[in-house]
Amino acid sequence: MSFEFNVEKVESSGNNTERKQIDWEARSKYIIDKVGTQKKAKAMIGIISGIIDLGLQTQEDAKMEWKGDEASEVAELEKNPEQYFETLPNDKGVPTRYKRWKVKPCQQVALTVDFPSIGLNQSQFFGEDDGKEHPLRLLLNGEFYMKEVGKIVGKPYNIKENRNDDGTWSFKSNTQLHKLAAATDVLDDNGRFKPHMIGKLLGKAALFEVQVFTVESNGKQYLNEKIKLSGQVPDVMVPMIPELSEEYIYGVNFKGEQNPEDVKSLRQSVINTMKLAQNFEGSDIAKALEARVSNQPVEQKEDKQEAPKADAESFDDFDDQIPF
Numbered sequence: 001m002s003f004e005f006n007v008e009k010v011e012s013s014g015n016n017t018e019r020k021q022i023d024w025e026a027r028s029k030y031i032i033d034k035v036g037t038q039k040k041a042k043a044m045i046g047i048i049s050g051i052i053d054l055g056l057q058t059q060e061d062a063k064m065e066w067k068g069d070e071a072s073e074v075a076e077l078e079k080n081p082e083q084y085f086e087t088l089p090n091d092k093g094v095p096t097r098y099k100r101w102k103v104k105p106c107q108q109v110a111l112t113v114d115f116p117s118i119g120l121n122q123s124q125f126f127g128e129d130d131g132k133e134h135p136l137r138l139l140l141n142g143e144f145y146m147k148e149v150g151k152i153v154g155k156p157y158n159i160k161e162n163r164n165d166d167g168t169w170s171f172k173s174n175t176q177l178h179k180l181a182a183a184t185d186v187l188d189d190n191g192r193f194k195p196h197m198i199g200k201l202l203g204k205a206a207l208f209e210v211q212v213f214t215v216e217s218n219g220k221q222y223l224n225e226k227i228k229l230s231g232q233v234p235d236v237m238v239p240m241i242p243e244l245s246e247e248y249i250y251g252v253n254f255k256g257e258q259n260p261e262d263v264k265s266l267r268q269s270v271i272n273t274m275k276l277a278q279n280f281e282g283s284d285i286a287k288a289l290e291a292r293v294s295n296q297p298v299e300q301k302e303d304k305q306e307a308p309k310a311d312a313e314s315f316d317d318f319d320d321q322i323p324f
Contacts, residue, residue, distance in 0.1 A: 003199040003251035007159060008056055008107040008279070027125040028214050028223040035118055035136060041211035041226065045233055047244040048184070048201045049137065050112035050262075052270055053253045053285070054156050055277025056105040063088075063098040073099075105278050108156035109198065110270055111140045111180075113208060113227065116242035135248060138210065138227045143269045151269035152276070159195050170194050176229070180206065183232045203249050205241045207233050254279060258288035 032038050066073070066085060073085050076099065083101045090096040119133030142154030157177050161169040170192035171178045181193035184204035188197070207230040214221040233241060250262040254277070263285075271289060280286055 003051060003202050003249075005051055005109070005195065005198040005251065006053060006253040006255055007195040008254075022125055024223075025221050027122065028221055030125070031120060031122075031136075031212060031223065032214060034120060035210070035212040037211045038213045041209050043230055044115055044117070044208055044210045045205055045237065045241055046113040046115050046138075046208045046210070046227075047242070048111060048140075048180070048204050048206070049114035049135075049244065049248050049250065050265075051198060051202060051251045052110045052112070052266070054108040054110055054153065054270070054273050055254050055283070055285075056279045057108045057156065057273075057277055059103040059106050061100045062103050063100045065090075066097045066099045107159040108153075108273075109159060109177075110153045110156055110273070111201070113138050113140050113206075114244055114248055115210070116244045135244065136212075137248075138212075138225055139267060139269065140227055140229070142225075142227070143267075146272075149276070150272050151267075153269055153273040156273065159198075161195065164192070168192065179229060183207070183229060185232070199251065202251065203244065205233050207231055207237070252285065254283045254285045256284055258284060260288070260292070263288045263292050 036042070063086075068076075076083060077085075080101075083099055085097060086100055087095050087097050114135040114137050116135040118136040120136055121129070121131060121133045123130050123132070139153065141156055143151050144154040146152050155176075157175070160171075162172045163169055168190075171181075171194065173179075177198070178187075178193045180201055181187050181197070183206040184201060186197065186200040186204065187193050209226075209228050209230050211224075211226040213224055213226075215224055216222075250259065250265070252258070252262055252266065254274075266289075274280055274285060274289075277283075
């Protein structure tokens with residue numbers, strides 16, 4: 001699949017269908033038994049299956065530890081009134097004085113990884129058993145719970161280039177995106193990785209450490225996922241790289257025509273994160289997500305493949321029906 005990731009420049013109601021009653025513990029047990037990582041993580045070959053544009057996201061204000069006195073703070077503020085000073089606990093919990101300033105919003109991206117060696121038929125738990133198995137799909141960025149929002153993408157990857165010594169710009173070598181590119185051999189001839197190259201990651205294989213397990217809380221079992229990049233697939237394991245059908249490879253941008261099936265497969269955490277983006281309202285991805293809820297066709301642009309938006313009242317019911 002050819003997918004061109006859109007790099008941004010920084011400057012309705014749901015239906016009334018009753019929610020299906022899902023046996024979540026039975027589903028969790030089924031997945032755990034299939035994956036076999038309840039007690040410990042294991043190394044697995046995964047295929048990068050999806051690249052998801054999360055839009056322009058607000059960034060935490062930058063900070064730098066400040067050693068000056070009150071007079072020097074006043075002098076700094078006179079030079080730049082948009083700065084401010086704040087006392088916060090440092091990494092060791094010690095109250096520390098910081099100089100802070102606003103940071104421009106940054107485009108962010110999330111990636112999914114499929115494991116074709118583990119097939120799951122989750123439709124059986126949603127009353128629509130078609131007997132078809134789909135590969136285990138995990139969100140490489142992880143998930144995090146935000147109060148009043150719900151699950152969001154845990155560690156989105158910033159689309160941010162840094163200047164190299166030779167004057168060129170690219171992702172820093174310690175970023176996750178660069179590490180993924182290195183592990184999948186898609187760096188350029190100079191060993192660099194740039195935002196417009198992100199689409200090259202699709203369909204590439206790498207070695208990941210994976211653990212899918214349950215944790216008990218208040219007498220109930222909850223499914224948890226952990227995944228991290230281990231590195232390149234060793235030469236001796238290359239013949240073991242599983243094949244992933246083209247139907248599972250996808251890309252979602254904020255702008256442009258949307259594939260309804262790709263939109264349908266988005267996790268709730270991804271949708272919630274998209275809705276936090278500064279450019280979400282009125283975007284193509286929002287319209288596609290709203291159509292997903294209302295089951296109405298999306299008015300497509302003549303544009304080239306690119307994006308959806310989310311603005312509907314609640315997508316939670318539909319998140320349960322994702323087969324991955």
